[in-house]
Amino acid sequence: MNQISKGRQSFSSEIAVSPNGQKMCSRCKMRKSISEFYQSRNSKNGASVWCKECEVKYHREYYQKNKEKLGKIKRKWRARNRDRAIEYSRQYHQKHRIEQNIKRREYYEKYEKNNEELKKRLKQYRQEHKEKFREKGKQYYWKHRKECLEKTKRYYEGHREKTSARKAAYYQRHKVEYLERKRRWEKTPSGKIYKKRSYERRQALLQQCKIRDFTSNQRRLLIASAEFCTICEKKFSWRRKKFVCYIIPLSHGGNYTFSNMRVLCESCNWKNREALRRATTPDPTSFQPA
Numbered sequence: 104m105n106q107i108s109k110g111r112q113s114f115s116s117e118i119a120v121s122p123n124g125q126k127m128c129s130r131c132k133m134r135k136s137i138s139e140f141y142q143s144r145n146s147k148n149g150a151s152v153w154c155k156e157c158e159v160k161y162h163r164e165y166y167q168k169n170k171e172k173l174g175k176i177k178r179k180w181r182a183r184n185r186d187r188a189i190e191y192s193r194q195y196h197q198k199h200r201i202e203q204n205i206k207r208r209e210y211y212e213k214y215e216k217n218n219e220e221l222k223k224r225l226k227q228y229r230q231e232h233k234e235k236f237r238e239k240g241k242q243y244y245w246k247h248r249k250e251c252l253e254k255t256k257r258y259y260e261g262h263r264e265k266t267s268a269r270k271a272a273y274y275q276r277h278k279v280e281y282l283e284r285k286r287r288w289e290k291t292p293s294g295k296i297y298k299k300r301s302y303e304r305r306q307a308l309l310q311q312c313k314i315r316d317f318t319s320n321q322r323r324l325l326i327a328s329a330e331f332c333t334i335c336e337k338k339f340s341w342r343r344k345k346f347v348c349y350i351i352p353l354s355h356g357g358n359y360t361f362s363n364m365r366v367l368c369e370s371c372n373w374k375n376r377e378a379l380r381r382a383t384t385p386d387p388t389s390f391q392p393a
């Protein structure tokens with residue numbers, strides 16, 4: 104028995120692959136090049152018994168015939184091995200991302216773009232599951248923050264007119280809430296910094312002087328490296344806090360630049376400001392809004 108089967112195997116593999124690298128498919132009985140066959144570990148010449156075409160056809164037919172059964176099995180497996188299933192589909196998506204995106208877009212163009220009924224349904228679904236969508240979106244954002252920001256930036260640069268028009272419309276619609284939210288945000292630490300910076304920038308623009316030539320890091324470094332007050336030369340401590348100010352104030356035409364900045368203690372900062380205010384009250388008529 105053993106010998107017969109062994110003999111048959113070698114016989115069939117001899118017949119199957121001819122010297123010019125062709126093999127007969129045992130399903131469609133056609134002679135095809137060996138590259139037309141899937142690789143198989145079980146057969147001797149390393150190629151499957153059926154050609155690719157036949158195999159794909161077979162599997163497709165099998166799937167169509169047993170769709171429900173297979174679907175059930177798959178769903179069961181996915182329910183039992185949730186993490187693995189997610190990991191698998193993630194890997195698959197990573198590997199076939201570009202094709203998947205193209206396919207998705209094609210499908211959209213073909214079936215969804217002009218389908219008002221579907222759009223309405225989707226919108227309704229989104230409305231009904233608002234919280235879920237928001238939560239998911241948040242999670243995705245925090246996981247892929249960098250890419251998201253990049254993408255948004257690119258979009259804004261590409262559609263500047265559209266986005267600014269949309270922004271203006273949004274502002275008009277939500278003016279009251281927007282201002283309320285802004286006021287609240289400006290009381291937080293980062294909001295305070297932002298407010299100060301934008302105020303300085305505006306001042307500099309109004310005075311038509313040089314605009315900021317330093318980065319936030321440089322400014323931070325300047326503050327961190329300062330040991331003594333520039334005026335009274337007293338050492339900074341937790342009691343004597345640091346204040347960054349401009350040698351020539353922006354309101355007096357000073358430049359919004361690194362070389363115009365210095366670090367003072369609180370009392371010097373105050374004295375300096377008072378002195379400036381008394382000495383030269385800026386002429387309101389000289390302010391020319393841009």
Ligand SMILES: [Zn+2]
Pocket residue numbers: 128129130131132133153154155156157
């Ligand atoms: Zn075939």
Ligand SMILES: [Zn+2]
Pocket residue numbers: 332333334335336337367368369370371372
């Ligand atoms: Zn001082």
